[in-house]
Amino acid sequence: MPHDQLEAIQLEGIKKTVINCYENVPFYHDLFDQAGFDPYAVETLDDIRKAPFTTKQDLRDNYPFGFFAVPKNEVREIHMSSGTTGVATVAGYTDHDLDIWGDCFARGIWYADGGSDDVAQICYGYGLFTGGLGAHYGCEKAGCMTIPISAGNTERQIRVLREMGSTILCCTPSYAMYIADTALAMGLDPKKDFHLRAGIHGAEAFSDNFRADLEQKLGYKVLDVYGLTETMGPGVAIECMEQNGLHLAEDHFYAEIINPETGEVLPDGEWGELVLTTIDREATPVVRYRTRDITRIIPGECACGRTHRRIDRLHGRTDDMLIIRGVNVFPSQIEDVMKTFPQVASWYQIELTRKNHLDVVTLKAEVNPDFDFDQISSIERLQRDIQSAMKTALSVGIKVKLVEPKTIARSEGKAKRVIDLRGDDK
Amino acid sequence: MIMQLTVFLENSEGRLADLCRTLANANVNMSALTIAETSEYGLVRIICDNVFHAVDVLEEAGFRATKTKVLAVELPDRPGALAEMLEALDSTKVNIEYGYCFQSNGDTAIDVLKINPADRDAAEKAISGAGFKLLHWDDIVS
Numbered sequence A: 001m002p003h004d005q006l007e008a009i010q011l012e013g014i015k016k017t018v019i020n021c022y023e024n025v026p027f028y029h030d031l032f033d034q035a036g037f038d039p040y041a042v043e044t045l046d047d048i049r050k051a052p053f054t055t056k057q058d059l060r061d062n063y064p065f066g067f068f069a070v071p072k073n074e075v076r077e078i079h080m081s082s083g084t085t086g087v088a089t090v091a092g093y094t095d096h097d098l099d100i101w102g103d104c105f106a107r108g109i110w111y112a113d114g115g116s117d118d119v120a121q122i123c124y125g126y127g128l129f130t131g132g133l134g135a136h137y138g139c140e141k142a143g144c145m146t147i148p149i150s151a152g153n154t155e156r157q158i159r160v161l162r163e164m165g166s167t168i169l170c171c172t173p174s175y176a177m178y179i180a181d182t183a184l185a186m187g188l189d190p191k192k193d194f195h196l197r198a199g200i201h202g203a204e205a206f207s208d209n210f211r212a213d214l215e216q217k218l219g220y221k222v223l224d225v226y227g228l229t230e231t232m233g234p235g236v237a238i239e240c241m242e243q244n245g246l247h248l249a250e251d252h253f254y255a256e257i258i259n260p261e262t263g264e265v266l267p268d269g270e271w272g273e274l275v276l277t278t279i280d281r282e283a284t285p286v287v288r289y290r291t292r293d294i295t296r297i298i299p300g301e302c303a304c305g306r307t308h309r310r311i312d313r314l315h316g317r318t319d320d321m322l323i324i325r326g327v328n329v330f331p332s333q334i335e336d337v338m339k340t341f342p343q344v345a346s347w348y349q350i351e352l353t354r355k356n357h358l359d360v361v362t363l364k365a366e367v368n369p370d371f372d373f374d375q376i377s378s379i380e381r382l383q384r385d386i387q388s389a390m391k392t393a394l395s396v397g398i399k400v401k402l403v404e405p406k407t408i409a410r411s412e413g414k415a416k417r418v419i420d421l422r423g424d425d426k
Numbered sequence B: 001m002i003m004q005l006t007v008f009l010e011n012s013e014g015r016l017a018d019l020c021r022t023l024a025n026a027n028v029n030m031s032a033l034t035i036a037e038t039s040e041y042g043l044v045r046i047i048c049d050n051v052f053h054a055v056d057v058l059e060e061a062g063f064r065a066t067k068t069k070v071l072a073v074e075l076p077d078r079p080g081a082l083a084e085m086l087e088a089l090d091s092t093k094v095n096i097e098y099g100y101c102f103q104s105n106g107d108t109a110i111d112v113l114k115i116n117p118a119d120r121d122a123a124e125k126a127i128s129g130a131g132f133k134l135l136h137w138d139d140i141v142s
């Protein structure tokens, strides 16, 4: 579908969503009134920018049913996500909501040219967590023979993978790796003994290296799936076989990328916080929900030809974000740059201090043994190269200092990446 | 050609002493030690016996240490010897990355030169062609 037709659908849906929220969810009635947002005056997609944001805290404050826009007898299912603070948020689903959920997740299987000839093994946990049932509805919708095995009991997973000839694996990426490693340890060759074609893995971030490793071990293609309970569950966006960004289900969700500090909407291509508005959810619609996930809209069309825009693979959470001299910096951006310098890669740390009220950033990196450091000039060149790569990637000047081995504190085999000492201004 | 030990140090107090103590405890005997430094780092270059062992011991003790191939030339202890040798090298357009001299016994000095690996053969030819003696490992530490 051409993108302008899609935008027409989005606009119609958003108009209904904001009115529905205003008329049926007291929280939104008050929120819109306080913000001076008129839900009846939305004429263009840009008008949604006038609406206030919804946060996870708002959902918590209205536990359990405060966000329901339909009577409870129309709700078929609920899911809950618990935050670290313990208070849960609740999402409700009508028959229609369950139907679009299945449709959104099924796209991953369709992207992999899957369907009724496939055997889908779902080892996400079933329950209040949206992973299990979301994948289940999607696999059923796509016509797969669906195995609701749920998580755990890895040896049984491996037996089922062999005996049922599962072709599609739905689980977290780390569990897929665990299955692969267990199978290898049992003396199996998953590439021959299993029949996997594709894995739809989400709920955790994973690196490109991790993906390559997993694909090599299991002999299949790994597609990243994104979603969150607050707007539905897995299926909000899924990668196609190009593996170059996740196609948003734009017919059901309207996405914006904002500067998490100012709330300003950012142009395509810029990294920021993903904000979602549901287009046709009935039970628990949300307006401008702040996901706290960091991504960007990938500009341009995907090589697969689909017109739904893509978000990039997640770059962490706004909770991890640093603000340095007013610029938002995500630790994962620093990680990306450091990966390109094998001379130092593994152990480094960012130290933030403040001098004369100005932020000073020092990146300390341990020199690797195979780096030829015999000349001062090679050390200085490396320092300069890292500094300029950081400046390009982050738009912030930082000082790089190479340090001796084991000078960066480790805890449980991991370096603490950021030390913020800006509280003690000198 | 001989092996030099190079150690990367941050310019923090006591590190050089730690380094020398670690080598002493490992029974490594040094003939020469020089330091190249900036405000932040020091590179300590050492001529010693048992370089391979020294690198292992230092890495084990938390130092960043490596082996570097360098040329060592024996120079007669008289005015102009170093100049002659360098002029011989100059004519070959060989690039010297760094160098330093130390005294080995009463009447000769030793000049250490770090030459770009690609130029090493040419440099060796030019030096011996000018009548200077290139040293090997056994010549220095005995």
Ligand SMILES: [Zn+2]
Pocket: A240, A241, A242, A247, A302, A303, A304, A305, A306
């Ligand atoms: Zn695509």
